[in-house]
Amino acid sequence: xxxxxxxxxxxxxxxxxxxxxxxxxxxxxxxxxxxxxxxxxxxxxxxxxxxxxxxxxxxxxxxxxxxxxxxxxxxxxxxxxxxxxxxxxxxxxxxxxxxxxxxxxxxxxxxxxxxxxxxxxxxxxxxxxxxxxxxxxxxxxxxxxxxxxxxxxxxxxxxxxxxxxxxxxxxxxxxxxxxxxxxxxxxxxxxxxxxxxxxxxxxxxxxxxxxxxxxxxxxxxxxxxxxxxxxxxxxxxxxxxxxxxxxxxxxxxxxxxxxxxxxxxxxxxxxxxxxxxxxxxxxxxxxxxxxxxxxxxxxxxxxxxxxxxxxxxxxxxxxxxxxxxxxxxxxxxxxxxxxxxxxxxxxxxxxxxxxxxxxxxxxxxxxxxxxxxxxxxxxxxxxxxxxxxxxxxxxxxxxxxxxxxxxxxxxxxxxxxxxxxxxxxxxxxxxxxxxxxxxxxxxxxxxxxxxxxxxxxxxxxxxxxxxxxxxxxxxxxxxxxxxxxxxxxxxxxxxxxxxxxxxxxxxxxxxxxxxxxxxxxxxxxxxxxxxxxxxxxxxxxxxxxxxxxxxxxxxxxxxxxxxxx
Numbered sequence: 001x002x003x004x005x006x007x008x009x010x011x012x013x014x015x016x017x018x019x020x021x022x023x024x025x026x027x028x029x030x031x032x033x034x035x036x037x038x039x040x041x042x043x044x045x046x047x048x049x050x051x052x053x054x055x056x057x058x059x060x061x062x063x064x065x066x067x068x069x070x071x072x073x074x075x076x077x078x079x080x081x082x083x084x085x086x087x088x089x090x091x092x093x094x095x096x097x098x099x100x101x102x103x104x105x106x107x108x109x110x111x112x113x114x115x116x117x118x119x120x121x122x123x124x125x126x127x128x129x130x131x132x133x134x135x136x137x138x139x140x141x142x143x144x145x146x147x148x149x150x151x152x153x154x155x156x157x158x159x160x161x162x163x164x165x166x167x168x169x170x171x172x173x174x175x176x177x178x179x180x181x182x183x184x185x186x187x188x189x190x191x192x193x194x195x196x197x198x199x200x201x202x203x204x205x206x207x208x209x210x211x212x213x214x215x216x217x218x219x220x221x222x223x224x225x226x227x228x229x230x231x232x233x234x235x236x237x238x239x240x241x242x243x244x245x246x247x248x249x250x251x252x253x254x255x256x257x258x259x260x261x262x263x264x265x266x267x268x269x270x271x272x273x274x275x276x277x278x279x280x281x282x283x284x285x286x287x288x289x290x291x292x293x294x295x296x297x298x299x300x301x302x303x304x305x306x307x308x309x310x311x312x313x314x315x316x317x318x319x320x321x322x323x324x325x326x327x328x329x330x331x332x333x334x335x336x337x338x339x340x341x342x343x344x345x346x347x348x349x350x351x352x353x354x355x356x357x358x359x360x361x362x363x364x365x366x367x368x369x370x371x372x373x374x375x376x377x378x379x380x381x382x383x384x385x386x387x388x389x390x391x392x393x394x395x396x397x398x399x400x401x402x403x404x405x406x407x408x409x410x411x412x413x414x415x416x417x418x419x420x421x422x423x424x425x426x427x428x429x430x431x432x433x434x435x436x437x438x439x440x441x442x443x444x445x446x447x448x449x450x451x452x453x454x455x456x457x458x459x460x461x462x463x464x465x466x467x468x469x470x471x472x473x474x475x476x477x478x479x480x481x482x483x484x485x486x487x488x489x490x491x492x493x494x495x496x497x498x499x500x501x502x503x504x505x506x507x508x509x510x511x512x513x514x515x516x517x518x519x520x521x522x523x524x525x526x527x528x529x530x531x532x533x534x535x536x537x538x539x540x541x542x543x544x545x546x547x548x549x550x551x552x553x554x555x556x557x558x559x560x561x562x563x564x565x
Contacts, residue, residue: 054127054146156378203219306423390427404485406541416525419485450535487559
């Protein structure tokens with residue numbers, strides 16, 4: 001974990017000197033003066049190999065705000081274990097001081113106030129600085145950089161360019177390998193085109209040709225760095241054709257394929273690998289179970305569930321590394337690998353404070369160039385918010401509350417559904433809402449906002465299915481998102497129960513009347529995985545709503561009652 005400075009006492013003293021008093025908020029200038037690039041990036045000279053990991057950037061080239069979840073429940077054997085610890089409990093578990101840079105980066109505690117102190121995080125030009133410094137200090141021949149996927153999707157410019165902006169930027173960053181998930185939503189032809197052009201391998205040992213049952217991508221990549229023979233095994237998101245449209249990638253089959261992973265580990269060990277890394281997009285709980293069942297993996301670089309942990313989680317002899325999302329963090333592992341085995345390590349989850357870490361000039365220039373054709377669109381204001389807009393959380397987020405309000409009004413619906421995606425940036429209260437901000441939360445290749453009728457029983461089935469994807473006690477049946485968000489509808493949920501019995505007390509909020517199983521309701525939603533779904537793009541729906549309601553003031557969402565957890 002990164003070093004903790006005596007930040008609190010120094011900045012509180014400065015605030016008092018400025019007449020703000022001990023309870024006053026720290027100024028950003030004080031934060032920047034106290035926290036330095038060396039504080040964040042300096043590392044001891046340890047071992048013979050450095051591994052850097054980024055994942056789930058979701059096409060965010062520029063610094064941003066991203067609030068971590070206040071609720072991230074675990075069920076069964078993982079209840080109460082990381083990453084299912086949040087807020088004050090997270091701070092206590094890892095010994096993090098409230099109000100510190102660590103607390104701001106890693107939790108939702110006092111987020112709105114601390115965002116004014118520490119500012120934005122991320123930015124691929126800042127990540128390039130971190131990577132460049134590590135390569136310069138350790139020697140490029142001793143450094144491996146790995147990209148865990150969900151890289152090409154999630155912004156206005158990535159949607160307009162079919163990921164070309166991110167692909168070009170990542171080519172400049174020069175990872176040694178990547179795997180994927182949302183990359184596949186550009187369609188099989190686009191993925192094949194890009195993979196053939198990459199200067200590094202796109203790995204997926206769990207992706208097969210659906211007709212011939214043969215590997216569709218390279219399973220692993222072997223490199224030698226620091227005098228160490230390193231095997232990198234790629235594991236793409238196993239439920240891609242279920243969570244995303246199957247019709248976009250009809251020729252490929254996915255799955256966890258535990259036995260295939262085990263066979264690949266055995267093969268690379270037999271080929272002389274001293275260190276085996278699983279570059280995974282399974283999600284943390286799936287990887288925790290996989291690591292307990294497949295022997296011979298030294299490190300799992302996990303992704304998909306957007307967890308950020310300041311320390312490795314050990315499963316037997318395997319280290320699980322969770323590097324967060326949206327470019328907020330980069331993981332650094334300095335390894336001592338000798339005699340064909342990992343002997344010791346040092347780990348740091350580096351928070352990418354964009355006001356502290358300098359921008360790499362070449363990457364900054366590239367980012368400006370790829371964004372230039374869209375700059376006027378990106379900056380166009382479409383509203384303002386008096387509410388903190390965020391997405392992450394098991395049951396609701398204020399961005400989705402806004403989206404649901406727009407769907408209810410613009411699509412003349414009784415009930416609105418918004419998918420529980422974990423990607424989507426945060427916007428502080430008092431901010432202008434720009435086109436870029438909106439698209440950071442809904443930019444995708446199947447954005448149609450549908451309107452249809454559903455029976456009460458169908459609605460309950462949908463809620464039960466999504467709840468099982470999130471709270472099944474067996475991680476291998478979890479898909480890693482959050483609960484579908486609802487507008488106009490209230491319900492109770494007990495995550496500790498089994499499918500079919502978790503959801504109860506469904507009501508129409510406007511009338512407080514119970515949902516009737518046999519009655520049909522007008523329902524609006526977006527991101528349907530069904531082919532030929534009709535309706536306006538979700539961003540057009542929200543922009544139309546904001547034209548009529550330009551100032552966003554959201555009431556606290558009380559539509560979901562949590563039971564049993």
